[in-house]
Amino acid sequence: MIKMKQATINDVARIAGVSKRTVSRVINGSLSVGEHTRTKVQNVINELKYSPNTQARGLASSRSYLLGLIYDNPDALYLDSVQRGVLEVCSNLGYELVVHPCRYQSPTLVQDCLRFISRSKLDGIIVLPPVSELEELAQALKDSGRAYVRLSSVALDEPCHIVVSDDRAASAEMARYFAQLGHEKIAFITGPQAYKSTIERMEGFQLGLSAYGIQLRADWIVEGDNSYEKGIECARQLLLASERPTAIYANNDQMAAGVLKVAHELGIAVPAQLSVAGFDDNMLASRVIPSLTTIRRPVRQMALLAATKMIMSIENNDKGAEQVAAKVAPTLVVRESTAKVRQS
Amino acid sequence: MIKMKQATINDVARIAGVSKRTVSRVINGSLSVGEHTRTKVQNVINELKYSPNTQARGLASSRSYLLGLIYDNPDALYLDSVQRGVLEVCSNLGYELVVHPCRYQSPTLVQDCLRFISRSKLDGIIVLPPVSELEELAQALKDSGRAYVRLSSVALDEPCHIVVSDDRAASAEMARYFAQLGHEKIAFITGPQAYKSTIERMEGFQLGLSAYGIQLRADWIVEGDNSYEKGIECARQLLLASERPTAIYANNDQMAAGVLKVAHELGIAVPAQLSVAGFDDNMLASRVIPSLTTIRRPVRQMALLAATKMIMSIENNDKGAEQVAAKVAPTLVVRESTAKVRQS
DNA sequence: TTGTATGCGTTATCAG
DNA sequence: CTGATAACGCATACAA
Numbered sequence: 058m059i060k061m062k063q064a065t066i067n068d069v070a071r072i073a074g075v076s077k078r079t080v081s082r083v084i085n086g087s088l089s090v091g092e093h094t095r096t097k098v099q100n101v102i103n104e105l106k107y108s109p110n111t112q113a114r115g116l117a118s119s120r121s122y123l124l125g126l127i128y129d130n131p132d133a134l135y136l137d138s139v140q141r142g143v144l145e146v147c148s149n150l151g152y153e154l155v156v157h158p159c160r161y162q163s164p165t166l167v168q169d170c171l172r173f174i175s176r177s178k179l180d181g182i183i184v185l186p187p188v189s190e191l192e193e194l195a196q197a198l199k200d201s202g203r204a205y206v207r208l209s210s211v212a213l214d215e216p217c218h219i220v221v222s223d224d225r226a227a228s229a230e231m232a233r234y235f236a237q238l239g240h241e242k243i244a245f246i247t248g249p250q251a252y253k254s255t256i257e258r259m260e261g262f263q264l265g266l267s268a269y270g271i272q273l274r275a276d277w278i279v280e281g282d283n284s285y286e287k288g289i290e291c292a293r294q295l296l297l298a299s300e301r302p303t304a305i306y307a308n309n310d311q312m313a314a315g316v317l318k319v320a321h322e323l324g325i326a327v328p329a330q331l332s333v334a335g336f337d338d339n340m341l342a343s344r345v346i347p348s349l350t351t352i353r354r355p356v357r358q359m360a361l362l363a364a365t366k367m368i369m370s371i372e373n374n375d376k377g378a379e380q381v382a383a384k385v386a387p388t389l390v391v392r393e394s395t396a397k398v399r400q401s
Numbered sequence: 402m403i404k405m406k407q408a409t410i411n412d413v414a415r416i417a418g419v420s421k422r423t424v425s426r427v428i429n430g431s432l433s434v435g436e437h438t439r440t441k442v443q444n445v446i447n448e449l450k451y452s453p454n455t456q457a458r459g460l461a462s463s464r465s466y467l468l469g470l471i472y473d474n475p476d477a478l479y480l481d482s483v484q485r486g487v488l489e490v491c492s493n494l495g496y497e498l499v500v501h502p503c504r505y506q507s508p509t510l511v512q513d514c515l516r517f518i519s520r521s522k523l524d525g526i527i528v529l530p531p532v533s534e535l536e537e538l539a540q541a542l543k544d545s546g547r548a549y550v551r552l553s554s555v556a557l558d559e560p561c562h563i564v565v566s567d568d569r570a571a572s573a574e575m576a577r578y579f580a581q582l583g584h585e586k587i588a589f590i591t592g593p594q595a596y597k598s599t600i601e602r603m604e605g606f607q608l609g610l611s612a613y614g615i616q617l618r619a620d621w622i623v624e625g626d627n628s629y630e631k632g633i634e635c636a637r638q639l640l641l642a643s644e645r646p647t648a649i650y651a652n653n654d655q656m657a658a659g660v661l662k663v664a665h666e667l668g669i670a671v672p673a674q675l676s677v678a679g680f681d682d683n684m685l686a687s688r689v690i691p692s693l694t695t696i697r698r699p700v701r702q703m704a705l706l707a708a709t710k711m712i713m714s715i716e717n718n719d720k721g722a723e724q725v726a727a728k729v730a731p732t733l734v735v736r737e738s739t740a741k742v743r744q745s
Numbered sequence: 746t747t748g749t750a751t752g753c754g755t756t757a758t759c760a761g
Numbered sequence: 762c763t764g765a766t767a768a769c770g771c772a773t774a775c776a777a
Binding site: 063111121158173177 | 452481488519688
């Protein structure tokens with residue numbers, strides 16, 4: 058097996074009998090190249106299996122063809138979806154995706170991320186929630202002059218820099234669904250108060266309920282942290298109280314699974330005696346018994362939109378990025394864990 | 402906010418009053434630099450917050466400081482662990498991680514991967530199972546002259562190129578556990594026959610059982626594909642038959658969850674009437690009711706080892722890579738889904 | 746429409 | 762131990 062050196066632009070130029078400038082034009086799809094010349098060069102490129110050296114190209118044009126993905130979410134069951142989605146858009150345009158897992162809690166988070174993007178000379182950065190909600194990071198991203206897109210539940214940036222998931226509307230839909238099932242004694246387990254998604258989902262839910270004249274009792278709003286363990290803890294608090302809700306909406310599927318666990322321990326039948334719902338539609342939701350009614354986030358679609366915006370920003374200088382849709386709608390998925398309230 | 406151009410090696414050289422060659426030596430930790438000169442240069446570097454341009458460096462040294470991760474496995478939690486593990490080792494050495502999701506089934510898989518590594522000029526590639534088991538890809542990797550490490554359940558490459566998870570031994574342990582619980586009527590739901598892990602887990606299980614004089618009945622070995630849905634299908638087949646096993650071991654947690662689902666539907670109590678176990682210890686295992694007895698794969702540790710091997714290969718030319726441990730041992734995690742067989 | 750010359754920020758060669 | 766100087770492969774003013 059002979060170790061061939063990769064063909065360079067010079068090889069192509071020499072063999073095609075043109076200057077490298079012309080080859081460069083062909084590569085970059087310049088319009089000012091004669092039809093004849095173009096095909097001639099293209100043929101040589103194909104024969105030599107030539108593909109431009111990304112590093113050299115980057116060095117000369119100060120572009121890296123590298124996109125970054127900053128994420129934290131510990132139960133990022135959608136990480137794979139995001140990565141595939143982004144690459145589906147970017148891969149055949151010549152971009153690669155560099156990942157940067159981090160910790161939302163870390164005191165050096167912003168600094169770390171900045172070192173990451175400047176060291177890698179990224180052309181663009183996609184930031185997932187909840188890290189995406191850090192204004193300090195966003196400002197630094199803006200200052201860096203690089204393209205970036207944030208995913209969030211709130212439109213906390215200009216249209217070209219954000220893709221929002223309308224968690225508020227989705228939660229309102231869940232509220233409507235609960236109300237229509239006849240539930241009135243409803244509890245809500247929140248996520249971390251620092252997250253925008255927590256606020257959106259809670260307010261959306263309350264708003265939705267109020268349309269049916271239902272109001273959440275203060276002691277039936279308990280603060281969770283999106284973890285399974287905390288879900289269990291909160292569920293205990295709710296289900297061991299003197300008066301019990303007939304339905305519990307948890308800020309995510311993890312906590313909803315915790316509620317199922319506690320209900321099972323206490324011998325409370327779901328959904329006969331208690332309806333339970335979550336948010337995310339991650340793997341758990343459909344596997345757990347009873348399967349969870351939840352809200353499905355169109356993760357893949359968000360990734361596609363974010364990637365499209367990024368490319369627009371990079372190649373068309375923000376002009377077109379604003380045209381790309383910026384909002385997606387999560388949808389209600391009804392499964393086994395919810396039912397009409399039982400007359401008691 | 403002034404947009405500062407990044408300082409270059411020239412700036413450092415000029416200000417420090419030395420040649421850029423010397424600065425380069427300092428950066429790369431060359432030994433042949435005077436102590437005085439070194440500290441002088443280092444000070445300027447710190448003051449200017451200079452960090453070398455990866456692209457230029459790569460162009461000159463034909464190294465990219467980019468590592469690639471080729472994967473197919475849809476389980477995102479696993480993916481996150483791997484990514485974090487690899488970066489923990491490589492990040493402060495200046496490497497970044499580029500991801501390449503792919504489809505094991507795709508006819509152009511090998512070709513895609515090769516285009517990926519050659520286009521990105523990766524210094525090294527880590528391949529996760531089951532893609533790691535493709536010999537055609539491995540050969541191509543070898544031919545490319547790049548460093549690479551495969552993760553698998555079998556030692557299908559030289560020590561410097563592989564990290565193996567001893568699924569066979571782990572399965573044998575599960576067999577011992579089952580036997581000690583008194584089970585004799587045991588069924589096994591396999592993974593895809595094409596995967597090495599499937600064979601290892603099945604053979605390990607059979608070997609372990611045979612130590613107790615137990616043999617798997619042929620009709621109690623059913624072929625699954627590691628999906629939840631197929632798990633359900635296989636479970637139906639096993640549990641609706643005239644004679645029922647008292648224990649089912651599934652090739653992964655997804656399918657085990659499917660077994661729980663069917664058992665629940667059929668009113669078969671787990672673990673009272675049926676013991677169920679899986680493999681992986683993914684999020685599902687601990688969340689499901691009853692929680693699953695399973696085998697925990699030390700994913701993080703595997704990632705660390707793989708990354709360490711990679712770095713060794715890249716920087717010390719395979720010499721040291723062989724010294725790094727190449728095998729990890731998954732461990733039995735006992736939860737609620739298994740119990741002593743009931744005398745009937 | 747095509748070509749020439751120069752620079753991008755490093756590393757590497759070879760002297761001193 | 763240190764320093765000029767030539768690659769590295771490509772893009773881009775500037776010419777022609």
